């Protein structure tokens with residue numbers, strides 16, 4: 001009798017949560033007042049992806065080598081610099097420069113470089129002057145000027161806030177700068193993934209994945225595509241309706257910018273020039289999972305997209321409010337259980353029309369998995385990013401393509 005009554009009360013509570021009658025506090029971040037769950041924008045949930053996508057290719061494991069494995073861990077993005085230099089920021093925020101040694105490996109420079117901290121540095125790219133730009137959550141867009149020169153190097157915060165004259169999101173703080181690309185005129189296009197700042201764990205490490213799920217639970221898209229203009233130092237929001245804005249790549253002719261929305265599992269396109277300038281559309285939405293990084297390939301026509309596989313099967317139930325409540329707690333529950341999402345490595349190359357022209361895979365995820373970015377060097381190597389791995393995986397594209405054709 002009592003059990004039945006308790007069951008009925010519990011059921012009524014769950015129904016009330018589902019119907020939005022009982023407000024649910026999201027678990028994160030502690031001590032900060034956050035919005036309760038909102039009604040998602042119409043037509044955006046449940047989340048969809050190409051569930052039938054099969055990775056036939058398995059050429060990555062035999063054609064990927066790790067560099068700097070004993071020196072650096074958790075490099076989300078590798079910045080390819082002049083003369084083969086690499087710019088790297090590890091998971092704790094220490095910045096490194098590495099130069100090719102004569103044995104096909106890399107050596108980090110002996111002179112000390114600053115820490116990009118607090119926070120987690122995700123995107124990194126050299127501009128035309130050889131300065132290293134860094135997207136840091138929660139600081140914003142940083143610049144390490146003269147990184148190769150121990151005397152004159154300095155670390156600057158370029159922007160941490162949307163300018164007042166921005167037509168969208170004027171005055172908003174940039175809580176989660178994630179990825180960036182630089183135009184020929186020096187304009188920096190970059191993303192702020194969400195307004196849910198990364199979670200700082202007890203050990204002082206900034207965990208980014210929690211924000212993905214809390215953003216989904218909130219169902220109030222706050223991801224932005226931003227443009228920083230170095231001439232007048234203004235930061236303009238071009239889009240502000242992304243669920244989790246991630247990788248950014250300018251088109252080869254700079255007519256548009258591609259931006260990955262990891263939660264929506266779509267690549268959006270913002271037009272900079274031409275008849276559609278100022279508007280956006282969907283570039284690609286038949287992805288096998290959440291897109292993370294996007295970059296231009298060296299052929300002048302196509303783009304690399306990395307897929308952060310694992311969570312997508314759960315996301316099919318995202319239209320259920322109760323499930324979104326569970327999502328927001330999930331990273332903590334997964335950590336508690338010592339569990340992780342399944343591993344598989346997928347790199348896609350797509351053309352200007354949004355057609356897949358190449359798939360590179362690691363079916364077991366043994367060597368390459370959960371790749372966060374891929375940048376192609378002129379000599380045919382792909383430098384991969386990852387949030388947790390030690391060292392930097394480097395793919396020999398020629399070898400991988402040869403393995404595929406046999």
Ligand SMILES: *[C@@H]1O[C@H](CO)[C@@H](O)[C@H](O)[C@H]1NC(C)=O
Pocket residue numbers: 058059062403
């Ligand atoms: C990778 O290399 C190993 C050892 O040479 C070989 O047995 C295996 O078949 C290769 N795998 C693929 C997918 O080519």
Ligand SMILES: *[C@@H]1O[C@H](CO)[C@@H](O)[C@H](O)[C@H]1NC(C)=O
Pocket residue numbers: 165229232233234236
């Ligand atoms: C700075 O330049 C950009 C691009 O030309 C422009 O959109 C923005 O309004 C300018 N900001 C100010 C404060 O003039």
